[in-house]
Amino acid sequence: MTSRAIWELGPLVASLTLHRCSSRQGERAKCRPSTLWRLSANCEAGVAQDFYRQGMDSPTQVLEWHKRGGGYFHQGLCAAHLAGRGWGLCVKDDVPVIPSGSVLVKTPSKLLWIAHESQSADVEEPLAPGESLPKASAALRRRLLTALQSPDPFVESMHPPDTMPLRLVAGSVSSDAPEAAKRALKGTSLLNHTLSLRTKLLKAVQPDLEKVKEKEAHWQACVWAQAVIMSRAFHVPKDSDRLVLIPIVDIANHAPTYKSANAEFRDNADGSISMVASRDIAPKEEVCICYGEHTNEQLLFCYGFVIPENPCQGLLCPLQFPDTPHRGELLHHSLSDHRRRHGRNPAAKAGPTLRRPSKLEPGSAEMVLGLKIFGLSEDEAQDLLALSVAEQHQALKPSFQEWVMALSFFESWRAELPRRISEQDLVPGSQAARELQQEAEELLDLAMTEVAAQLPLPLYLRYYCFTRPWLRLLHFLRAQKASLETD
Numbered sequence: 001m002t003s004r005a006i007w008e009l010g011p012l013v014a015s016l017t018l019h020r021c022s023s024r025q026g027e028r029a030k031c032r033p034s035t036l037w038r039l040s041a042n043c044e045a046g047v048a049q050d051f052y053r054q055g056m057d058s059p060t061q062v063l064e065w066h067k068r069g070g071g072y073f074h075q076g077l078c079a080a081h082l083a084g085r086g087w088g089l090c091v092k093d094d095v096p097v098i099p100s101g102s103v104l105v106k107t108p109s110k111l112l113w114i115a116h117e118s119q120s121a122d123v124e125e126p127l128a129p130g131e132s133l134p135k136a137s138a139a140l141r142r143r144l145l146t147a148l149q150s151p152d153p154f155v156e157s158m159h160p161p162d163t164m165p166l167r168l169v170a171g172s173v174s175s176d177a178p179e180a181a182k183r184a185l186k187g188t189s190l191l192n193h194t195l196s197l198r199t200k201l202l203k204a205v206q207p208d209l210e211k212v213k214e215k216e217a218h219w220q221a222c223v224w225a226q227a228v229i230m231s232r233a234f235h236v237p238k239d240s241d242r243l244v245l246i247p248i249v250d251i252a253n254h255a256p257t258y259k260s261a262n263a264e265f266r267d268n269a270d271g272s273i274s275m276v277a278s279r280d281i282a283p284k285e286e287v288c289i290c291y292g293e294h295t296n297e298q299l300l301f302c303y304g305f306v307i308p309e310n311p312c313q314g315l316l317c318p319l320q321f322p323d324t325p326h327r328g329e330l331l332h333h334s335l336s337d338h339r340r341r342h343g344r345n346p347a348a349k350a351g352p353t354l355r356r357p358s359k360l361e362p363g364s365a366e367m368v369l370g371l372k373i374f375g376l377s378e379d380e381a382q383d384l385l386a387l388s389v390a391e392q393h394q395a396l397k398p399s400f401q402e403w404v405m406a407l408s409f410f411e412s413w414r415a416e417l418p419r420r421i422s423e424q425d426l427v428p429g430s431q432a433a434r435e436l437q438q439e440a441e442e443l444l445d446l447a448m449t450e451v452a453a454q455l456p457l458p459l460y461l462r463y464y465c466f467t468r469p470w471l472r473l474l475h476f477l478r479a480q481k482a483s484l485e486t487d
C-alpha cells in the first residue's frame with residue numbers, strides 16, 4: 001500500500017474513533033440498549049400491529065389449510081412451541097424412530113411461492129449484504145403486500161421475529177431510525193448493514209409510498225414483507241436462482257451446519273418440494289434443517305437469533321464493501337484464494353470476516369487483507385489484478401505501517417462495542433445482541449494480540465496489554481473514571 005493509500009484509510013479509522021467519542025456523550029442518556037429493544041418492539045407499533053401478528057397461536061389452521069391444498073405431513077410429526085425458538089417441528093414421543101430417507105413434509109407446487117431471479121422482470125439493487133437474488137426477493141415482497149389485503153392461513157402464519165435488526169431500526173417512514181436501536185447494534189457490522197438495508201428498502205418502495213394515502217401503514221407492511229422474506233424464504237436448490245416460501249416446511253428451525261441438520265429439501269419432478277429425513281430421527285427430537293452455514297451476525301441480521309457456541313464463527317467487517325469494480329474484484333479474488341488455501345469454501349459469500357485464530361490460519365488474516373484492499377486506489381487494484389495469483393498474494397502482504405493501521409482499526413472497532421448490559425435488563429432480543437457483543441469482544445482481543453505480534457517489541461508491549469488481565473483491569477478502571485468525569 002502506498003503512503004497516499006494509507007492516508008485514504010485514515011478517515012475510516014478516524015470516523016470510527018469520532019463515532020466512539022460522540023457515543024461516550026450518548027451514554028449519559030439513561031436509555032439502555034436492552035430497554036430500547038423492548039421499546040422498539042412496542043413503540044410506534046400501533047400501526048405495525050396490523051402486520052406483525054402476535055405470532056401463530058397455533059399452527060393448526062395452516063396445517064389444515066396445507067392438508068386441504070394436497071400437502072403431506074408425516075403422522076409421526078407435530079408442531080410444538082419451543083422455548084426461545086418459537087414454533088418448530090418435532091417427532092411425537094409415542095412413535096418409533098423415523099428412518100432416514102422418510103418424507104416428513106411435502107408441499108405441492110400450487111401452495112409454493114416461487115420467484116426466479118432470472119424470470120423476475122424488475123431491476124432491483126441488492127438490499128442486504130450477501131443478498132444474491134434481489135429481483136426474486138422484490139417479486140416476493142410485492143406478492144406478500146398484495147396478499148395482505150385478504151390473508152390466507154399461510155400469510156397469517158408468517159411472523160418475523162421482533163428481534164430482527166431491520167424491525168428494530170425500521171422506525172417510521174418520516175423519521176430516522178430510532179437512536180436507541182442504533183445504540184443496541186453499535187460495534188457490530190449489523191448497524192451499518194441494517195441502516196443501509198432500511199435506506200435501500202425505503203428507496204425501493206418510494207414510488208408506491210407516493211401513491212398511497214396511509215404511508216406509515218404501507219411502510220410497516222413493506223418492512224414486514226422484507227422481514228418475512230429474510231427470515232422464511234429459502235434458496236431451493238441451494239445456491240440456485242430460485243427463492244421459495246414453503247408452507248409448513250418453513251416451521252422447521254435451524255441447525256448450525258448441514259452436517260448437524262437431520263432433514264433437508266428435495267425438489268420433486270412434479271414441482272412439489274419435500275422435506276426429507278437425512279438421518280434417523282428419534283422420538284421427541286426436533287426436526288431441523290440448515291438455513292445455510294451462517295455466523296451469529298448473519299443469523300441475527302436475517303433471523304433475529306444467535307447460537308451460543310456456533311461452530312460457524314466469525315465477525316463481519318463493519319465497513320461497506322468496496323463497490324468500485326477493480327477493488328471489488330480484487331477483494332473477491334484474494335478472499336477466495338485465501339479461503340481455498342486454508343481449506344475453506346472459496347465461494348462463501350461473506351466479505352472479510354474476523355475469525356478465531358487456529359494453528360493453520362491467523363484469525364485476522366481476512367480483515368487485514370480487506371483493509372489493505374480498501375486502501376488501494378482503483379488503478380492500483382487494476383494493476384494487481386493483472387498479476388498472477390502468487391504475485392498478487394505476495395503484493396498484498398501488509399507492510400509494517402499497515403500492521404499498525406490494522407491494529408488501530410481493531411482498537412477503534414473494539415471501543416465501539418457498547419458497555420456490558422446488566423443482567424436484569426435482558427429481554428430476549430438483547431440477549432442475542434449481548435452474546436454477539438461478547439463474541440465480538442473476544443475475537444477483537446485475539447485479533448489485536450495477533451496483529452501486535454507482527455510489530456517490533458516496543459509497539460508490541462504497548463498492545464500486549466490487551467491480553468493481560470491486570471492491565472485490562474487498569475484499562476477498565478480508566479474508562480470508568482473517564483465516564484464518571486463526563487457524568
Ligand SMILES: C[S@@+](CC[C@H](N)C(=O)[O-])C[C@H]1O[C@@H](n2cnc3c(N)ncnc32)[C@H](O)[C@@H]1O
Binds near residue numbers: 303
Ligand atoms: C423459518 S422460521 C422457523 C419457524 C419459527 N420458529 C416460527 O415460530 O414460525 C425462522 C425463525 O425461527 C426462529 N429460529 C429458527 N431456528 C432457531 C434456532 N436454532 N434458535 C432460535 N430461534 C430459531 C427464528 O426466530 C427465525 O427467524
